Amino acid sequence: MQPVEGSDKAEILKNAAAHVAKAASSGSKIIVLPEYFNSPFGSQYLPEYAETLLPSPPKQDEAPTFYALSTIAAENKVYLIGGSIPEFNPQTKKHYNTSLIFDPEGNLLAAYRKAHLFDVDIPGRVTYYESEYLDSGNKLGLVDLPDYGKIAVAICYDIRFPELATIATRKGAFALIYPSAFPIATGSIHWRLLAQARALDNQLYVVLCGPARDTRGTLVAWGHSLVVDPMAQVVVEAEEKETIVEWELDPNEIEGTRKSIPVSAQRRFDIYPDVSAGTIQFEDPKLEEP
Template identity: 65%
Template sequence: MASVARSILKKPVKISLVQLLSGTDKAANLKHAASQVAKAASGGSNIVVLPECFNSPYGTEHFPKYAEPLLPLPPVKDQAPSYYALSAMAAENNVYLIGGSIPELNPSTKKHYNTCLIFGPDGALLSIHRKTHLFDIDIPGKVTFRESEVLSPGNKVTLVDFPEYGKIAVAICYDIRFPELATIAARKGAFALIYPGAFNLVTGALHWKLLAQARAVDNQIYVGMCSPARVLDSSYPAWGHSMILDPMAAVLAEAQEDEAIIESELNEEKILETRRNIPLETQRRFDVYPDVSAGKVAYEEPDLVG
């Protein structure tokens, strides 16, 4: 885990999570997202987060229809409206924007991905995260879903440097169930783990808050979970309950099921206090188990370099 002796979060930062209602009209979804990002920014937030699949309905039947070709970078404008809309949202509001996720098509391989685009306050693309773990589950009589029928997985741990503040780790939804990504990010100095995610009514009730608290308390950093708002008559109603947690796993802000913007100020002292009080860093037993962050961790995929 990051040393308490060095700066993890250089100065306090205000973050907003935007819980959105999205429909079948991509242009309308982008316009609505832009209005909500502007609203969050007007409240003083420096970092704004959108939910998973904010520009489209969530579902394997929808991914190919709504997918945009992003490569080679920069993409063709009329083929990638979501890319340029997110860039504009960041620049027009002078915020770091973690753009939830959108369906992506790689034109050269014909593969589809669930992809998060992260932009800086000048509108420049900072990083891309493709969902690393695909949501393939079967809970008899409750929910069956197989993203792998359409999607391919990404292959990296995504750490993004926001120069004024520090590093943020970004992953998507089902990625939160795999603690290795979070452990690596924390040990590499991240001050927050951000998960755009669309849990359903079954898994959301079971584990949404539990997993968020686990990642926070295991790694002693902030966690943000950003969900779509719930639409009960959709093919995949999202759980909602976007939330921000502190390094002790206390919930700082939480939405309910409807559209909402939640916000909180993150500060380094809470991270340092947590690590002083419960000094996991100095108590780790790497003589008994290996340090996963010391392995061959990929941070860039060659085909994402523009």
């Protein structure tokens, strides 16, 4: 889903519910919202729109988006990857960028906190330092959807780090899902390229879900939500306007691609290390202290 950003949280959640219901009515079973979907795009909005998720379960008045997502998933009988929301960290007084994933009964399957923070300075394009106001997560988001298999959930800048995607793939993920809000400055040059690179590396589906473009924001989002198939082809892509993007993720496409180009069977761990070996921390299917 690629909804328009807004400033009224209640209206944002109502709009999200309507879009999920529309997608579900057309047969969608796994639905994705964009990064920071419940707030305007910009660091100055975090204190107002952030929610407190711990201790778990959170209080309803401190986490309205949490309960709205749970209700939306249950009412539509879908797996809902709730984009991401700003989560207040009482210990540091900063925030996490957190994705909440719910099952068709409205139960929380996992909460993933963005691991890599967007600290960049591209002259003439964009300067942004997320670490000034965000804390980073320290676990990988590998989520088991009982009806389908495993997906990996990461957020925006995380897509630039291939190790995360490689580990998730070797642990059985059939899709890499990135709620994202790339600004135009980087989206215009890297959005498609990164999605195709991760799909090409791992021979699976990659989903990038961003908000519709709103020129009133501090950072203007690129839009262009898309799906890339296991052969690294962009099979569907939105423009910048509010819309719903749909595609069937076919496991036979993954199997066929890996059979035709068997890179996973031809890796040489005798001459280079396996990044998926050793101790790796994954998010538990519940909210907990990082």
